[in-house]
Amino acid sequence: MSLNKLSPVELMSEYDMVVIGGGPVGMFTTFYAGLRDMRVLTVDAQDELGGQLVSLYPEKIIYDVGGYPAISAYELAQKLAEQMKTFGPDVRMKEYVDWIRQNEDKTWSVETNTGYKAKTKTVAIAVGLGRLAPSRLGAKGEEQYENRGVYYAVRRKSDFTGKRVMVVGGGDAAVDWALMLAPVAKSVTLIHRRDQFRALESNVKQLYRVAQVKTWHELKEVRGDGNKVTQAIIFDNRTKEEEVLDLDAVVISIGYKGDLGNMPKWGIAMRGREVLVNSRMETNLPGVYAVGDIVSQPDTPKLAIIAVGFGQAVIATSVAKKYIDPSASTFGGHSSEMDKFKK
Known part of the structure; x- marks a missing residue:
């Protein structure tokens, strides 16, 4: 499930979005950003895409994802990785994002624990519980x-x-x-x-x-x-x-304990271990969004399931597209109507 792995010497590559996390919601965020014609880099700490689906319960049967009456967690991860490849995102595995810093031109510099750096217009945080260790x-x-x-x-x-x-x-x-x-x-x-x-x-x-x-x-x-x-x-x-x-x-x-690393030091508003977002999946940092289990939305029921994360991914990437290009529509249309999606 590895995709377009990059060399550590490729510093300061430029992206429309960096997705932090390669779990199911992170993969769908990557796919949908590609659907909106955004150049994407995804960074994940594990050696295989899929997050908890592959690291904790690959043979567990998932029942609450649309279109699949029942599917094993590992198979679902494979399907999501296949879908994710549609628009050719860059992926860095066995790395985690250590710091994000805003540049003078309002873009973001993202740095991993290996010293790799990328410049991006937006960031989507989809780390789930963080880097996992069992209790x-x-x-x-x-x-x-x-x-x-x-x-x-x-x-x-x-x-x-x-x-x-x-x-x-x-x-x-x-x-x-x-x-x-x-x-x-x-x-x-x-x-x-x-x-x-x-x-x-x-x-x-x-x-x-x-x-x-x-x-x-x-x-x-x-x-x-x-x-x-x-x-x-x-x-x-x-x-x-x-x-x-x-x-x-x-x-x-x-249960598992999630290590969030330096994320609480990024200046991002949090409630405990969760990132605070509004209804548009925006954090308090301009151009930075959060989706999936890491999210806390005031006055919204907390439903930590994949299906909810998929919807959050669509909202975050659509809002990010408008943030990058004010002339773009937040709603990009139905995928069935997009010629590029059919190719």
Whole structure:
């Protein structure tokens, strides 16, 4: 999924837009900016386009993207990358944007951690949660058996075929992974420290049908033979009663921590870890926009799903086009009416 990788010696290339982030919303932002005849550079810290779709849950089935009744996360990332290539954007992988600074002519200089610099008329921030690292429980034995039976994501469900698996967590990812592994694993147990789940109700109902669910339970210790996981000790956080489970794998799904790097120092208005934007996806910095999970819009429900991010991408790029060229229309017309799109 790599596209037009650039050499570090190509300094101060000029663009209409630099998109920060190569996740699903960043890729669609890149595509739509190209559709509006903008020259685009996309920068992403990972070694493969797709963001969380490829780094956290490539085999997870996505149901809430228009046009796909069901599609795996990895396949969706591939489709978005293919669409993104339509207008030939430049892409820099395994780099992250360290600084953006406004120039005297109101353009922006963008500098990555490698020292690469680009000049751009607009910037679109689509970093999701930032550079991701898994949240760890700190349970005894957890670190010792990391990647030897203790995991923080399910990259390939085939790795869990015939195994006794325990999933820790109560969010969408934890429930989804338990459902995904149930058909291939020997057994699946999910433990959650509460009795309420932060997941789709229909999925929680299905979870109780295909897995053993232990609410009010937490992980105390992971045990093994020195090479692989063999057991886990869990406890009821109300009674403190402990239970030993024979296991082959523990999937800890309690969230990820996003590293935003120097972004809070760019002068951009933020609310906590989120970038404040208006209804036009504009930040407080002229020519700088934000889309996707990183966004906070006052008086607007926070819906951190891909479909919403796609709509934000269209708004941001359309407003950016007008910002670059005041004679342009914010609405560029329907793509079905554009001859260049048909070629």
